Amino acid sequence: MPIDVPLIGARSALWIAAQLHLFLAAFVLGAPIFIVLCEYLGARKGARNWRVRLPFAAVLAALAILALLLAGTLIDRIIISLAALLLTTLVLFVRSAGDARYERLAHETMKVVTIAYSLTAISGAAFGFMLMGPYSQVAVHLFQRFGPVFALYALLFLVETVLMYVYWYTWEPLARRKGLHITLGVGLNIVGTVVMLLMNAVGAYMLTPPEGSATASLWALVNNPTWSGLNLHRFIANITLGGFMVALFAAFMFLTAKRDEDRAFYDWMGFIGNFIGVATLMLLPLAGYILAKEIFLYDATIATFMMADKLSSFFVMQGLLVSLLFLGANYYMWMSIRRITLTESYLGYMRPTFAVILVGTVIWVTPQNFLPDLVTPAPAGIGLQAITIPERAAFLGLMMAKALAVTAIIMLTFLTYMVYRRALAQGTLRWGEIAPQAQYALVFIPAVAIYLMGLMGAIRELARQDWHVYTVLRDTTPYWYTTPLAHTSLMVGIVTLVFFALMAFIFWVGFKLGRAE
Amino acid sequence: MGWTERVRRGRAGAMVLLAGALLLALPACEYPGVPHPLAAQVEGKGSSGPPAQAAPAPGKEPPASGQNPGQSSPGPAVLQGTVTVALKDFKLDPDQLTVKQGAVTFVLKNEGRYTHDFRVEGQGLDEKAPKVGQGRTSEWQIDLSPGAYKISCPISNHADRGMNGELTVVP
Numbered sequence: 001m002p003i004d005v006p007l008i009g010a011r012s013a014l015w016i017a018a019q020l021h022l023f024l025a026a027f028v029l030g031a032p033i034f035i036v037l038c039e040y041l042g043a044r045k046g047a048r049n050w051r052v053r054l055p056f057a058a059v060l061a062a063l064a065i066l067a068l069l070l071a072g073t074l075i076d077r078i079i080i081s082l083a084a085l086l087l088t089t090l091v092l093f094v095r096s097a098g099d100a101r102y103e104r105l106a107h108e109t110m111k112v113v114t115i116a117y118s119l120t121a122i123s124g125a126a127f128g129f130m131l132m133g134p135y136s137q138v139a140v141h142l143f144q145r146f147g148p149v150f151a152l153y154a155l156l157f158l159v160e161t162v163l164m165y166v167y168w169y170t171w172e173p174l175a176r177r178k179g180l181h182i183t184l185g186v187g188l189n190i191v192g193t194v195v196m197l198l199m200n201a202v203g204a205y206m207l208t209p210p211e212g213s214a215t216a217s218l219w220a221l222v223n224n225p226t227w228s229g230l231n232l233h234r235f236i237a238n239i240t241l242g243g244f245m246v247a248l249f250a251a252f253m254f255l256t257a258k259r260d261e262d263r264a265f266y267d268w269m270g271f272i273g274n275f276i277g278v279a280t281l282m283l284l285p286l287a288g289y290i291l292a293k294e295i296f297l298y299d300a301t302i303a304t305f306m307m308a309d310k311l312s313s314f315f316v317m318q319g320l321l322v323s324l325l326f327l328g329a330n331y332y333m334w335m336s337i338r339r340i341t342l343t344e345s346y347l348g349y350m351r352p353t354f355a356v357i358l359v360g361t362v363i364w365v366t367p368q369n370f371l372p373d374l375v376t377p378a379p380a381g382i383g384l385q386a387i388t389i390p391e392r393a394a395f396l397g398l399m400m401a402k403a404l405a406v407t408a409i410i411m412l413t414f415l416t417y418m419v420y421r422r423a424l425a426q427g428t429l430r431w432g433e434i435a436p437q438a439q440y441a442l443v444f445i446p447a448v449a450i451y452l453m454g455l456m457g458a459i460r461e462l463a464r465q466d467w468h469v470y471t472v473l474r475d476t477t478p479y480w481y482t483t484p485l486a487h488t489s490l491m492v493g494i495v496t497l498v499f500f501a502l503m504a505f506i507f508w509v510g511f512k513l514g515r516a517e
Numbered sequence: 518m519g520w521t522e523r524v525r526r527g528r529a530g531a532m533v534l535l536a537g538a539l540l541l542a543l544p545a546c547e548y549p550g551v552p553h554p555l556a557a558q559v560e561g562k563g564s565s566g567p568p569a570q571a572a573p574a575p576g577k578e579p580p581a582s583g584q585n586p587g588q589s590s591p592g593p594a595v596l597q598g599t600v601t602v603a604l605k606d607f608k609l610d611p612d613q614l615t616v617k618q619g620a621v622t623f624v625l626k627n628e629g630r631y632t633h634d635f636r637v638e639g640q641g642l643d644e645k646a647p648k649v650g651q652g653r654t655s656e657w658q659i660d661l662s663p664g665a666y667k668i669s670c671p672i673s674n675h676a677d678r679g680m681n682g683e684l685t686v687v688p
Contacts, residue, residue: 009548300677304607307673308631368631369651374606384630384652394632394650399673466553478550487547 003133004478010134011479012491017130019454019495021123024502026453027245028117029192030238032164034246034276035106035113036185042103043096043178052179057091060084075290076228083232105269107171108511109246114168115506117161134477138468145213145221146202153198156191163188196238197231204230206469207460208298213472225298229291236287237453240280244446245503246273251442252507264432270442271336277445278329278417282410285322295463302463302470310373313485314459319364319402321452326409327357328445333416335438342427346419356412363405368397372484450499454492462488595687599624602668604633604649607675609668612682622658625649632672637684639666648672661686 005013064084071077131139143150167184174181201222208225210216250270257263296303305311334350337343369388371378378384395401464470466480474480483491597617603610606629627633627649635646637659646657663686670680 004549007548008546009550011550012547296674296677300674300679303674304678308606371630374630388630388651391650391653394648398632398648474553474555476553476556478552478556479547480553481551483547 002136005130005134009479010130010477014127014130014135015458015491016495016498017123017126019457019492020499020502021120021127022457023241023450023453023495023499024116024120024123025196026234026238026241028113028120028164029196030240030242031109031113031245032167032185032189032192032242033239034242035110036182036189037090037094038102038106038109038272039178039185040094040182041097042100042106043098043182045096045098048095049179053092057088060088060091064088070223071228072223073228075294079228079232079290083235101265101268104265105246105272108269109249110168110171111510112245112249112506114164115510116503117164119502119506135468138473141469141473142202142206145205146218148218149198149201149222153195156195156198160188160191160195163191193235196234200230200234201227203460207302207464208295209469209472213469226291226294229287229294233284233287233291236280236283240277240284241446241449241453243273243275243277243280244449246270247277247442248446248503249273249507251439252504253511254439255436256512260432267339267432267434270439274329274332274442274445277449278413281325281329281449282413285406285410299470304374305465306459306463308374310482310484311459311462313367313372314455314462314488316365316367317455317485317489318452318459320361321448321455322406323357323361323364323409324448325445325452326413327354327361328441328448330354330357330413330416332438332441332445333413333420335435335441337420337423339431339434340420340423340427340429343423346423349419353412353416357409360405360409360412363396364402364409366393366396366401368394447496447500451492451496454495455488458483458488458492596621598622601626602635603628604635604670604680605629606631607670607678607680609635609670609680609682612668614668614682615685615687616661618661618663618686618688620658620660622656624654624656626654627651631675633670633675633680634672636669636671637661637666638669639684640664642666645671663688 004010061084064080067080067084068077071080163184167181167188170181170184174184201224204226205213205221205224210220210224213221247270250266250273254263254266254270257266292303292306295306307315330353334347334353337346366389369384371387378387389397462482464475465482466475467473468475595615595617597619599622600614600616601624602614604625604627610628623635623646625633625635625646630651632648632650634648635657637644640662642661644659647655649655661684666684666686668682668684669676
């Protein structure tokens, strides 16, 4: 390695810069998707304008057909079809609610996004410098293979920056021309999504380069075996993160609010943010399975390395974190139910719900054995039987049991929401009267979500083993080895803390600094 | 203690917690790393070969070291009655079997660290043995008619990873 970073090492420095950049980028790309939707929902109610909707839906359908023609695999076609169906339905049938709170939610969240955008660019620059210095070999390789992609990325990043600031600074001037302003927001999202797709291609290539990559066409490099799976997973996860960040912001504002009407608004905002986060979170296991399936099909060696070797304990940790997310989400929903009048009869369902989620969690985190990998022997004096689960419970370590456990957890979360709807139909909702501890749940959930994102990102990167680009460019730096779970957890914990510190800074500078008491 | 004072103390506590958590960063330092075994060699684009930490790719497994009782190289012997198969992470040993038609009892020894299973497919047949836990041995009987069969571990992607083979049944 020609250049190293003193004290913490080049990999740790790159790790922190890259993950911070990804967290911030996920937020600034994910949040505008529903900001635009909320702005529309907050706009004045009116009849459906089919002269706009139909051509827009037709363009979407044409793009989907083009993408279907380019798609190489059945999984890709399914992903494209589902995405096209969802977007076309939104364009055709979503109606404005005429609720001014959505407008305020969109406006305040957009203010957070614009501040976060600068930090995204700074962390991106830090990431770029690290690549150009200690990891220049990787940077050169990627620039050689993806030169036009990086050029397009730079151009679109510029366009996105322009659109973002125009969208933000025209919020008030275009208050009477909502259609135009929302169109700007849609444009911002389209460009942002394309930027994400471009960088996903590079990231996915590093794990699953196509066969004969040295001579492969640019399109083959971009459309590599896990590109579509990664696109789907990140697109949904970005919205999830955006939702949770809105909830975090709302919790921060709720806890520091001094007026009842502000508390009522931020209580509502936290609920909406959490709802978006949890609703999309429930789709993520499916998207994760699709991505994992693509990796399995690409190279079974990687799959084994992930699921049965050095990274298997990471997935136990993943199970624990996802379960904590669902526990937090359910806890918040039950606290939400309690602020509705006449809900006593429903509270009896609460304990069984948590009981099922806890049992599901225990099944999910049950490993087949307690060995760190496939080759490390059992410690001296300890037999293999002592560190493997008993025969009669062996089925709990298999995917079938875990898939059922996850399904049960998701179903129960869905049922909790149904109970909420039912309670709402009978009682009266008192916004702002939620117990303060519910707001701490809205801090806990994003913290776990960010940590989980970091851990899963680390898994995807570590799955390359000692390769920068799997089987193409070997990592012979002093940091070539796979970090164990303890080290990885610590790194992800540090990045999560720094990210939260940055978000707290954004909230403070954007909404508290300079305001009169 | 008033609310303001409590908030102030809470903030101070949060800062202490944050500082303490960042101190945890110290053990995460990995500077200056560990030399790679291939660091001295010339590396570059298009280099190939199996990953250093990964097992060999499917289809490139070394020949099975253990032989079934009564089985000798170079060609597999025709077995009858009881056949022992070791289920390893991630291969079947042996992975080429020839047995006489009729009732065959498979003695399945799980020598790996993960739960495995044994599946026989072919000639209109698709049967699976009960799962075998780590370090366990179980017996499984099946009636086989002459023909070629595929044997594998049906759990997860174990078959793709290398736990597959061929079973030939002769009259």
